[in-house]
Amino acid sequence: MKSILDILSGIRPEFDFSTSQNYLADGMLDSFDVIALVSDLDREFGIRIEGTEILPENFCNLQAIRNLLGKHGVAA
Amino acid sequence: MNLVFHGKKIEGLLAILPANERLFVDEMDQFDFPRARSLKLKEVMGYDRHRIVDGAVCVSDLAVAGFEHLFAQGLLGRDDFDALILVTQSPDYLMPATSSVIQGRLGLKHDMFCMDINQGCAGFLIGLYQAFMLLEQPAIRRVALVNADVMSRKVSVRDRNSYPLIGDAASITLICRGEKDTPIHANLKMDGSRREALMIPAGGLREPSSPETRIPHADDEGNLRARDNLVMDGSAVFNFVQTEVPPMIDALLAAAQTNAAAVDAYLFHQPNRFMLQKLADKMQVPYAKMPSNVVEHFGNSSGVTIPLALTLNLRERVLGETLTTVLGGFGVGLTWSSMLLPLGPLAFCDMINYPQVS
Numbered sequence: 001m002k003s004i005l006d007i008l009s010g011i012r013p014e015f016d017f018s019t020s021q022n023y024l025a026d027g028m029l030d031s032f033d034v035i036a037l038v039s040d041l042d043r044e045f046g047i048r049i050e051g052t053e054i055l056p057e058n059f060c061n062l063q064a065i066r067n068l069l070g071k072h073g074v075a076a
Numbered sequence: 077m078n079l080v081f082h083g084k085k086i087e088g089l090l091a092i093l094p095a096n097e098r099l100f101v102d103e104m105d106q107f108d109f110p111r112a113r114s115l116k117l118k119e120v121m122g123y124d125r126h127r128i129v130d131g132a133v134c135v136s137d138l139a140v141a142g143f144e145h146l147f148a149q150g151l152l153g154r155d156d157f158d159a160l161i162l163v164t165q166s167p168d169y170l171m172p173a174t175s176s177v178i179q180g181r182l183g184l185k186h187d188m189f190c191m192d193i194n195q196g197c198a199g200f201l202i203g204l205y206q207a208f209m210l211l212e213q214p215a216i217r218r219v220a221l222v223n224a225d226v227m228s229r230k231v232s233v234r235d236r237n238s239y240p241l242i243g244d245a246a247s248i249t250l251i252c253r254g255e256k257d258t259p260i261h262a263n264l265k266m267d268g269s270r271r272e273a274l275m276i277p278a279g280g281l282r283e284p285s286s287p288e289t290r291i292p293h294a295d296d297e298g299n300l301r302a303r304d305n306l307v308m309d310g311s312a313v314f315n316f317v318q319t320e321v322p323p324m325i326d327a328l329l330a331a332a333q334t335n336a337a338a339v340d341a342y343l344f345h346q347p348n349r350f351m352l353q354k355l356a357d358k359m360q361v362p363y364a365k366m367p368s369n370v371v372e373h374f375g376n377s378s379g380v381t382i383p384l385a386l387t388l389n390l391r392e393r394v395l396g397e398t399l400t401t402v403l404g405g406f407g408v409g410l411t412w413s414s415m416l417l418p419l420g421p422l423a424f425c426d427m428i429n430y431p432q433v434s
Contacts (some may be wrong), residue, residue, distance in 0.1 A: 011116065031311050032117055032236075036348055039120045051318030051354035056311075060322040 002074050004065050007040045022060045034059050041065075047072040078331050079262040081208040085254035086417075087218070088151060088424040091387045092142040092246040094129045094373060095429040100240050105238040109299045112409075115238070116309030120366065126243040127374025133430070134176045135224040136169045138246035143182055143431045151424050152250065154182070157218040159189040159210045163379050165408065166226045167192060170280075173179065178222065188357040195406025196274065197345040199223055199379025200249075201415055203402075205262065207251040221249040223379035232292060232301035237306050241348055243375020246430075247383035249422075262415040263324060268385045273423040274311045274408040278303035313407070315353060320412050321404060322358050323343035327365055328402065328414045339416075341390060344404040346381040378407070386419075386426045394420035 001012075006021075008017040015028045023029040027050065028066045029074050037059060049072065069076050100123040104114040117123060129138075139162070146152040162175040169177070175190035190209060195202045200223055207219040224246035231238045263288075278289035289303040301307060321344075329335055342365055346352060352368035367389040370381045377384065382403055386394065393399060401419045407413040 011113075032297075033113075034196075036116045036120050039350065049355045050358055051351070052312065052358070054314065054318070054354075 002044050004041075004069075007037065007044060010040070011036050017062065020061065024056050024060055029059065041069065045069060045072070045074045045076065047074060065071060077254070077264055077387045079205065079264060080161070080325075081205075081256050081260040081262070083257050084208045084211055084251060084260060085256075086419060086422065087250040087252050088422050089250070089383055089386065089426075090142050090146060090151075090248045090424065091380065091383050091427040092138045092145075092248070092430050093314075093427060094127045094133065094138075095431060096128050096130045097125050098128055103233075103240065106233055107239075108234070108294075108300070109236055117236075117240070120131050120350050121241070122239045123370040124372040126240070126371075127377075128375075129226050129244045133244075134292060135162070135166055135226055135246065136174050137166050137183060138224050138226070138244075138250070139178045139222045139429050141182050142222075142246055142248045142428070145428055146248065149312050152220075152241050155185055157209070157250070158187065158216040159219040160184070160222065161190075161191055161203050161206050161210075161219060162222045162224065163193045163195050164222075164224050164379060165194060165196050166230060179229075186402075187215075189278065190425040195408070196225075196343045196378045197347070197381070198405030198409070198411040198413045200247075200332065200345075200382040201262065201264070201405045201413040202249065202411070203379070204248075208260070211251065211253055213258055214242070214378055218250060218252045221241070221251060222382065223247045223249070225380065227378060228307060229305050229331060230304070232299070232305040234292065234300035235305065237299050238301075238306055238309050240304075241376045242402070243371070244379040245374060245377035245380040245384060247305060247380045249383065254416075258418050259332075260412065260417055261413060263328050263331065264413040265320070265324070265411070267410045270312070271307045271314065273316065273410060276304070276306050278306055291333045294374075313347070314351060316410055316412075317406050318354060318358065319349070321355055321414075324412055324414050325359060325402060326405065328416055332416045334416070336361065338400055339365070339402050340399040341403045342404065343382050343385045343390075345379075346370040346385060347376055348406075373411065379405070387425050391425045394422050394425055396421055402417055403433075
């Protein structure tokens, strides 16, 4: 199974996602990248992130994404 | 607000599509994004191809071609309708109303109620409401509702947020009084405080078009567009749809004292496949009951996506039987609306190209 960092790097291979605390403010993800990320997370972890959960604060850094996955029963 | 109509029905429906089809893979290089990222977007959003008018084709051109087809095929007589409603955001002129342009070009009778409505992605429902209300008048026996937009002419070709999904199209829906008195339940909400989420800032009287408003500027994500172009706050619109639409459908079914199991099909406006599937997930509706394939075939043509979803996915069924459908529209305004509509059997449910190849 891919890690969250693997998935992020698959979307934007030019960035190192392990250090930034705000992927959106730092220009590493745009709004369409977030949609691509949701699609990949859904598929990789067999979940369905809800449309109302697609908010900047849920995808701004690694911990935020972990927290969101945790709500869907995924420890990543 | 909740609405209820009685004794009205859709008789037939024709969709008119520009023959000019463009592929997303052929357009990717016009955006300032790496091809790999655009291909990812293609996969997730369902971008594949879209129909775009060639040159200076206007809404009235598509509508006139559609009516001439109906007349030629004997599906509608020139004197057999008494009101012509056009729902569009891309009229031929600021004035006169494009419905009057269509009436004049077709040489229709003078005993006719023509009106334009400026609405977008909820425009099929808004147009139906107006048609139902006009049919309360004994003098009006049948209404022709035209939904049409050529928004490709107002979207920057270098705007990856909007251009890949935009599509041009028209539809003509005939509405008349029905034999049965099955109630048609509906609801509608509008929020003008969020009007800037979908907007063409310049070109009206508030900010007239000028050389300055035609200069493209890059946004934070690298999309190039001018103030004369459509601008969409994609995140705000996405959030609006996901937040407002599911409770709206729940309220509709509750008001009609029915439930989701009784619904044969959900025909929603189609901005992109991802948004529709997230809605279906939230509402626990099987994807098969909520078609989401209009954008990948034709693009998002505002108020025409519901007629296109019908002709593309349910044509054979609505020609032969009555389906319990839930229609849902949401977009510019902001506006959101839904309708529980018994649909069919229709006299026709067709799709033609513009121009037609003889």
